[in-house]
Amino acid sequence: MTMSTMKSQFNLQKGAIINGKWHHKQYRIEKELGAGANGVVYLATYLEQLVALKISENGYTVTSEVNVLKSFTKVQGSTLGPSLLDVDDWQFSSSTMYSFYVMEYIHGPDLHSFIKQKGEAWIPVLMLQLLSDLEELHKAGWVFGDLKPENLIVTGRAPRIRCIDVGGTTLKGRAIKEFTEFYDRGYWGLGSRKAEPTYDLFSSAMVFIHCAYPSRFSKDGRGLEQLMDRVKKHKILKTYEGVLIPALQGRFKTAEDMRQALLACSYKQNRPKGTGVSPPSRQPSRKTKGKPNGKTGAIVLILFIGCIYFFYLYSQMV
Amino acid sequence: MKTGTLKQILLITDGCSNVGEDPIAMSALAKEQGVSVNVIGVMENDVIDEKGMQEIESIALSGGGVSQVVYARQLSHTVQMVTRQAMTQTLQGVVNRELTQILGNKQTIEDLPPEQRGEVMEVVDELGETVEMEVLILVDTSASMKHKLPTVKEALFDLSLSLNARMGKNKFSLFVFPGKKNDVEKLLDWTPKLESLTSVFAKLSTGGITPTGPALREAITYFEKKRSLRNLISRNDDEYYEESI
Ligand SMILES: Nc1ncnc2c1ncn2[C@@H]1O[C@H](COP(=O)(O)OP(=O)(O)OP(=O)(O)O)[C@@H](O)[C@H]1O
Ligand SMILES: [Mg+2]
Numbered sequence: 001m002t003m004s005t006m007k008s009q010f011n012l013q014k015g016a017i018i019n020g021k022w023h024h025k026q027y028r029i030e031k032e033l034g035a036g037a038n039g040v041v042y043l044a045t046y047l048e049q050l051v052a053l054k055i056s057e058n059g060y061t062v063t064s065e066v067n068v069l070k071s072f073t074k075v076q077g078s079t080l081g082p083s084l085l086d087v088d089d090w091q092f093s094s095s096t097m098y099s100f101y102v103m104e105y106i107h108g109p110d111l112h113s114f115i116k117q118k119g120e121a122w123i124p125v126l127m128l129q130l131l132s133d134l135e136e137l138h139k140a141g142w143v144f145g146d147l148k149p150e151n152l153i154v155t156g157r158a159p160r161i162r163c164i165d166v167g168g169t170t171l172k173g174r175a176i177k178e179f180t181e182f183y184d185r186g187y188w189g190l191g192s193r194k195a196e197p198t199y200d201l202f203s204s205a206m207v208f209i210h211c212a213y214p215s216r217f218s219k220d221g222r223g224l225e226q227l228m229d230r231v232k233k234h235k236i237l238k239t240y241e242g243v244l245i246p247a248l249q250g251r252f253k254t255a256e257d258m259r260q261a262l263l264a265c266s267y268k269q270n271r272p273k274g275t276g277v278s279p280p281s282r283q284p285s286r287k288t289k290g291k292p293n294g295k296t297g298a299i300v301l302i303l304f305i306g307c308i309y310f311f312y313l314y315s316q317m318v
Numbered sequence: 319m320k321t322g323t324l325k326q327i328l329l330i331t332d333g334c335s336n337v338g339e340d341p342i343a344m345s346a347l348a349k350e351q352g353v354s355v356n357v358i359g360v361m362e363n364d365v366i367d368e369k370g371m372q373e374i375e376s377i378a379l380s381g382g383g384v385s386q387v388v389y390a391r392q393l394s395h396t397v398q399m400v401t402r403q404a405m406t407q408t409l410q411g412v413v414n415r416e417l418t419q420i421l422g423n424k425q426t427i428e429d430l431p432p433e434q435r436g437e438v439m440e441v442v443d444e445l446g447e448t449v450e451m452e453v454l455i456l457v458d459t460s461a462s463m464k465h466k467l468p469t470v471k472e473a474l475f476d477l478s479l480s481l482n483a484r485m486g487k488n489k490f491s492l493f494v495f496p497g498k499k500n501d502v503e504k505l506l507d508w509t510p511k512l513e514s515l516t517s518v519f520a521k522l523s524t525g526g527i528t529p530t531g532p533a534l535r536e537a538i539t540y541f542e543k544k545r546s547l548r549n550l551i552s553r554n555d556d557e558y559y560e561e562s563i
Contacts, residue, residue: 059435087432192483
């Protein structure tokens with residue numbers, strides 16, 4: 001067997017009909033949505049409804065992704081991944097059969113296109129949404145694995161981020177099934193490829209970083225230091241340093257912890273000038289029940305202003 | 319309880335063999351002995367010609383493995399992917415044979431309705447996570463490979479990272495060809511971690527001939543004479559089924 005991209009294998013044109021061998025449903029191809037190592041995804045219609053249809057040469061890939069999607073549907077009220085509509089085989093010719101599955105069509109631009117159109121203010125918002133979804137996914141016993149902007153679609157008039165492509169989604173504790181180097185902590189020398197929540201949180205931080213830098217960059221061998229440089233040198237990323245760096249270091253135990261830290265950062269961001277941005281804390285925020293009361297808030301503020309004043313005096317001296 | 323070991327040769331080269339036995343025949347021999355052969359062709363500024371491409375594909379085909387030709391910068395990602403794919407491919411073969419035995423009539427997973435395939439897939443996944451692996455890495459160190467070796471080294475670290483994230487045990491060994499005196503030279507004996515490689519690649523000398531066939535022939539003999547998964551299958555061993563599924 002030789003690996004090749006699936007693109008060459010399927011070249012279905014608009015109007016092509018795919019008949020399911022087992023469930024006898026008929027799908028009409030509209031256009032190609034995308035192709036990758038695991039198959040080709042088409043936009044198709046079934047009884048006037050738009051659906052996404054993923055077809056592959058490798059039946060095991062289809063079965064494996066279907067297994068994940070099926071288990072997602074058991075999570076109540078979940079928006080994890082597209083919902084699964086059908087699984088079947090297509091008898092292409094007397095000797096060739098292809099497996100395919102049909103899922104909800106998630107309409108919208110991918111994360112990068114969306115940010116380019118709508119502006120950077122959306123980055124933290126979408127990240128918060130993503131972290132909520134990851135928290136659910138992790139609770140259900142899975143790790144997403146191949147988290148990257150291409151696998152994130154922003155959909156709806158009230159924009160909401162959705163994960164697609166569960167090809168990398170792995171049961172907790174096993175080895176990550178599929179990943180993309182830039183978002184993989186193993187590539188950066190910052191952790192194992194075991195499926196753990198921290199694996200996804202690292203990728204989320206890299207997705208965040210990638211949103212701010214127009215193109216992916218390669219490692220230079222300095223590991224964390226290189227990534228920290230990137231964070232500190234960028235105006236927006238710097239304000240989220242207190243979230244990004246601990247995430248890169250695997251210091252948030254859960255997606256919810258990271259979400260809370262991000263919320264705290266965004267909150268500071270939105271305060272009017274004067275109260276300003278506090279130096280990001282090195283510790284991931286511990287899960288504290290409720291908000292700190294006014295008193296501690298005030299003390300923190302005083303300390304903080306004190307610090308700034310001190311640095312001001314100090315800078316005057318040198 | 320042992321479930322048998324999955325044995326693979328990973329051949330990394332950038333062109334055609336030019337001395338000794340036909341590497342395709344040697345690869346077929348490996349397969350007979352229960353060792354699958356994967357081949358990765360690595361290019362940099364050079365390209366691999368048609369003949370080289372053919373050889374790479376044929377070695378993998380007759381060795382029951384997977385092949386891929388890539389540019390050096392994609393090597394890490396490819397090495398771990400190819401190894402994993404070949405592993406899954408072998409395990410799918412195992413599970414399919416078991417199915418045939420249970421269902422009779424040469425039935426395979428494709429003959430099952432889609433609803434029932436999921437459980438079979440879970441078995442394959444589970445095996446992939448837990449099976450013991452022996453990977454013998456065979457690196458072409460002929461002259462043209464010289465400047466690609468640092469990349470090769472990095473790709474091997476990466477492979478170790480990927481496989482060691484599994485629950486199953488791994489053993490790696492590393493051979494280069496041509497060797498200083500013989501066709502093939504052992505640089506690293508069976509070890510669970512490839513990290514010890516750092517020093518080992520430094521003392522390489524790169525020569526002109528490419529004895530891929532002889533190197534493969536020798537490599538096969540280095541596998542420990544334990545029963546391999548493939549041998550178990552070809553003997554239709556019921557024991558395997560009971561012990562591991
Ligand atoms: N449910 C969906 N709704 C809308 N678009 C989709 C859907 N599923 C997939 N796509 C589109 O198709 C592309 C390819 O899908 P997918 O990532 O599942 O394929 P793949 O073969 O696993 O690709 P890769 O190997 O690059 O990850 C996606 O990037 C996305 O643009
Ligand atoms: Mg994918």
